Amino acid sequence: MLQFKVHKAACTRCGECVFDCPSRIIGVGEDAFPAIPAEKATSCIRCEHCLSVCPTGAISILGYDPADSMPVEGKYPDPVELETLIKGRRSVRRYREENVDPELMQHILDVAWHAPTGVNARQVTFTVLDDREKVARLRDEVMAELLRMSQENAIPKSMAYFSRFVRVWERSQVDLIFRNAPHLLIASAPKGVACPKEDCMIALSYFELFAQANGIGTLWNGLVKWAIDELLPDFKTRLGIPEEHQFGYAMSFGLPAVRYARTVQHTPALINRPL
Numbered sequence: 001m002l003q004f005k006v007h008k009a010a011c012t013r014c015g016e017c018v019f020d021c022p023s024r025i026i027g028v029g030e031d032a033f034p035a036i037p038a039e040k041a042t043s044c045i046r047c048e049h050c051l052s053v054c055p056t057g058a059i060s061i062l063g064y065d066p067a068d069s070m071p072v073e074g075k076y077p078d079p080v081e082l083e084t085l086i087k088g089r090r091s092v093r094r095y096r097e098e099n100v101d102p103e104l105m106q107h108i109l110d111v112a113w114h115a116p117t118g119v120n121a122r123q124v125t126f127t128v129l130d131d132r133e134k135v136a137r138l139r140d141e142v143m144a145e146l147l148r149m150s151q152e153n154a155i156p157k158s159m160a161y162f163s164r165f166v167r168v169w170e171r172s173q174v175d176l177i178f179r180n181a182p183h184l185l186i187a188s189a190p191k192g193v194a195c196p197k198e199d200c201m202i203a204l205s206y207f208e209l210f211a212q213a214n215g216i217g218t219l220w221n222g223l224v225k226w227a228i229d230e231l232l233p234d235f236k237t238r239l240g241i242p243e244e245h246q247f248g249y250a251m252s253f254g255l256p257a258v259r260y261a262r263t264v265q266h267t268p269a270l271i272n273r274p275l
């Protein structure tokens with residue numbers, strides 16, 4: 001049920017919702033107000049562009065009241081601030097030994113979940129280890145399994161570095177895989193949606209930037225991804241990642257024990273401009 005509703009006293013019949021609908025299913029009803037014919041309802045991708053574009057807040061869909069949306073006009077961050085965030089974001093590998101405030105964590109996850117997804121599938125699932133004890137337990141188990149594999153020569157040559165990381169852990173309790181981060185986030189999505197991998201990577205990118213804007217450090221964690229997704233797939237089940245999901249990527253996060261004073265400097269972008 002789309003629950004497409006027009007507040008007629010507020011609607012100016014400007015046609016913006018009609019023109020902006022990506023599926024072009026909003027037409028003009030008998031009363032000259034916007035309407036979605038019943039037979040076209042299944043083509044709605046639930047993007048809410050109609051609710052978002054309406055200048056007077058006259059459109060409601062999926063039960064959402066436009067008055068509950070955040071106003072956008074004049075509210076975007078200053079481009080220089082955003083540039084500083086993008087250039088100032090760092091991979092954080094030193095963390096404080098404490099959990100992130102659960103409400104803040106929930107808020108960042110909810111905001112990141114606004115990231116775009118192919119055909120508006122919105123099926124990305126965040127698996128979160130929300131307590132540092134849980135990450136420590138997982139880390140201990142992963143290290144033990146990697147040690148076993150290393151001793152049995154079961155780690156593929158292309159991933160031989162895992163044997164070294166496990167030895168470092170054994171010898172000095174220095175964690176080169178999870179980096180002692182108090183939290184771990186894994187994004188996964190059903191293999192059947194249009195763009196599972198891309199949806200996960202975009203959601204994690206949004207999570208990372210919004211987390212860092214909130215003072216939370218993040219680290220794209222390829223080592224955890226490879227360890228769990230490729231070497232030790234049983235952990236996917238243990239973590240409750242559905243069988244039919246593609247493992248998108250892993251991201252460590254937590255309160256940083258490091259402050260970066262300035263941005264790094266990169267060469268100009270590699271750009272190809274054909275003809």
Ligand SMILES: Cc1cc2nc3c(=O)[nH]c(=O)nc-3n(C[C@H](O)[C@H](O)[C@H](O)COP(=O)(O)O)c2cc1C
Nearest residue numbers: 089090091092093177179219220221222223224264
């Ligand atoms: C897809 C991806 C996977 C990564 N995996 C790891 C990892 O497993 N461990 C790690 O310490 N850093 C990892 N990184 C961080 C990169 O090393 C880091 O982004 C790069 O050195 C640039 O540093 P910066 O992020 O601070 O700008 C990863 C980054 C990306 C984008």
